[in-house]
Amino acid sequence: QVQLVESGGGLVQAGRSLRLSCLASGIDLGGRTMAWHRQAPGKQREFVAVLSSGGNARYVDSVKGRFTIYRDNAKNAVYLQMDSLKSEDTAVYYCFAPRTRTMDEQWGQGTQVTVSS
Numbered sequence: 001q002v003q004l005v006e007s008g009g010g011l012v013q014a015g016r017s018l019r020l021s022c023l024a025s026g027i028d029l030g031g032r033t034m035a036w037h038r039q040a041p042g043k044q045r046e047f048v049a050v051l052s053s054g055g056n057a058r059y060v061d062s063v064k065g066r067f068t069i070y071r072d073n074a075k076n077a078v079y080l081q082m083d084s085l086k087s088e089d090t091a092v093y094y095c096f097a098p099r100t101r102t103m104d105e106q107w108g109q110g111t112q113v114t115v116s117s
Contacts, residue, residue: 002026002106004095009111014087020080022095022108030073033098036080038091038113045094049080062088087117 008020020036035050049059049069057069068081078095095108 002097002103004097004106004108006093006095006108006111009093009113011114011116012085014085014115014117016085017081017083018085018113020082020093020095020111020113022078022080024076024078024097027097027103027106029071029076029078029097032100034069034071034078035096035098036069036078036093037096038089038093039110040088040091043091048093051078082113085113085115087115089113090115 003025005023006020008018010018012018031053033050033052036048037045038048039045047060048063049067051057051069051071059067066084071078090113092110092112094110097106099105
């Protein structure tokens with residue numbers, strides 16, 4: 001059974017940093033494309049960042065230069081380092097593993113990030 005478990009969310013002041021973690025079980029994250037999405041209150045879930053199997057990262061414009069997605073294969077984990085947080089970053093953040101030939105898409109349960117201004 002595949003599980004993605006996020007952690008690291010919390011309440012933080014604007015301008016500070018948080019690091020979100022996504023620990024996987026049941027799948028090997030090494031070599032997989034992984035992503036982070038978020039859903040703010042009253043809004044649709046949106047893409048935040050993706051890390052390709054080849055190590056290329058891409059971000060939504062609103063977080064470019066502030067967020068960094070990376071993986072640690074030894075820990076079977078993907079991270080989202082969030083710096084210079086803004087109030088508009090407040091959302092539930094979800095770890096996402098896209099569908100492959102052998103696995104349906106997988107979502108974590110989400111972790112709440114609240115940025116106070």
